[in-house]
Amino acid sequence: MQLRYEVSGADLSLAGKASTEVKRALGRLGVNPGAIKRAAVSMYEAEMNMVIHGGGGIAIAELSPDRIVVTMEDTGPGIPDLELAMQEGYSTAPEWIRELGFGAGMGLPNIKRNADDLRIESVVGKGTKVTIIIDFNGFGGAQV
Amino acid sequence: MKVRDIVSELDGVLLTGEDLLDVDIKAACGADLMSDVMAFVKENVVLLTGLVNPQSIRTADLMDIRVVVYVRGKAVPKDMIAEAERNGMAIMTTKYSMFLACGRLYEAGIRDGGTRESR
Numbered sequence: 001m002q003l004r005y006e007v008s009g010a011d012l013s014l015a016g017k018a019s020t021e022v023k024r025a026l027g028r029l030g031v032n033p034g035a036i037k038r039a040a041v042s043m044y045e046a047e048m049n050m051v052i053h054g055g056g057g058i059a060i061a062e063l064s065p066d067r068i069v070v071t072m073e074d075t076g077p078g079i080p081d082l083e084l085a086m087q088e089g090y091s092t093a094p095e096w097i098r099e100l101g102f103g104a105g106m107g108l109p110n111i112k113r114n115a116d117d118l119r120i121e122s123v124v125g126k127g128t129k130v131t132i133i134i135d136f137n138g139f140g141g142a143q144v
Numbered sequence: 145m146k147v148r149d150i151v152s153e154l155d156g157v158l159l160t161g162e163d164l165l166d167v168d169i170k171a172a173c174g175a176d177l178m179s180d181v182m183a184f185v186k187e188n189v190v191l192l193t194g195l196v197n198p199q200s201i202r203t204a205d206l207m208d209i210r211v212v213v214y215v216r217g218k219a220v221p222k223d224m225i226a227e228a229e230r231n232g233m234a235i236m237t238t239k240y241s242m243f244l245a246c247g248r249l250y251e252a253g254i255r256d257g258g259t260r261e262s263r
Contacts, residue, residue: 013223016202023206033208040206041182048199098177101195101203106179113183 001025001063007047007072009056012100019044022061026068031136038114039068039134045107046072046130052097053077054128067116070132078124086112145169145254147211147234150190153252154213154238154245159225161234164210172254174246178203185209186260192245196220198227205231215242 003025005018023040031039043061050057054074062069079085085092086108093103112118117133148165151158158165174192175181181191181203190211191204196218204212210233214220217239228235238245 013198016199016206020202020205037206037208044202044206045179045182100197101176101178101193101199104177104179106177106183110179110183 003061003063005059007050007056007059009051009054009074012051015048015051015100016044018059019047022068022070025061025063029063031068035134035136035138039070039132042111042114042118042132042134043070043072045110046070046132048100048102049107049130050074050076050128052093052103057127066137067133067135070134071129072132073127073129075127078126078128079120079122080124082120082122145249145252147190149252150211150213150249150254151236153248154236154240156213156236156238158234158236159220160229161211161232161236164232164234167210167234169211169254171256172246172249173209174242176242181207181209184260190249190254192242192249194218194242196224198224201227201231201233201235204233210234212236213238213245215240215245 008014026036050072054076057074059072084090088109089105091103091105097103115132116135116138119131122128147167169190171189173185173189176193176195178199185207191209192213192215193200194215196214201224212235214237
């Protein structure tokens with residue numbers, strides 16, 4: 001099953017909706033709660049990143065019996081220094097994003113903590129593609 | 145502690161979630177930064193926050209947090225109340241500040257245990 005969402009970079013009131021819908025779908029499929037939470041957190045952080053930095057984009061969730069693969073692709077400015085972006089606390093988000101409760105440099109580290117696999121392909125000036133894989137039996141359902 | 149006791153300890157106003165009043169809550173998390181909520185909350189807690197926007201409802205929902213308290217007497221827009229209702233959550237407001245709201249719940253017996261230690 002594939003779920004596809006256009007994530008708006010302009011309407012902040014919608015940010016997080018795609019992740020909420022994917023969480024519901026995983027719940028209906030009877031996936032274990034720990035894996036659902038890891039998928040939900042990872043996708044939500046990536047969705048917020050795409051809204052904050054990428055100007056919106058396309059989110060695709062591919063669901064199979066044993067795992068979910070989420071790809072989030074934007075045509076934003078790209079990530080110049082990926083190693084720095086992965087550091088907890090490092091952020092380039094503008095001040096107004098902090099008013100949304102995000103932008104403190106926790107997004108990518110939070111995804112890494114929850115995903116079984118995280119791949120980031122980014123080209124400065126062209127965009128960023130984030131791929132998140134959650135194995136439903138990967139962590140034994142426990143969040144770390 | 146039951147949700148109804150939280151309402152009473154905080155002199156709170158319940159905006160939706162009457163059916164959750166008898167749910168038992170053992171731990172709490174106070175945060176305005178939603179990424180911290182996602183990084184540190186482990187199990188069902190009551191979330192106390194000053195962040196009044198749809199992302200606070202969505203973060204709570206994604207983390208299976210069923211009870212949210214908005215501190216400092218903030219007004220909660222109708223569409224947020226509706227979203228919380230659809231999600232089957234209870235939300236309330238309290239006039240107390242974050243510090244005092246957390247302090248009152250701690251004094252009433254709510255402890256940690258719902259969040260992980262920082263490394």
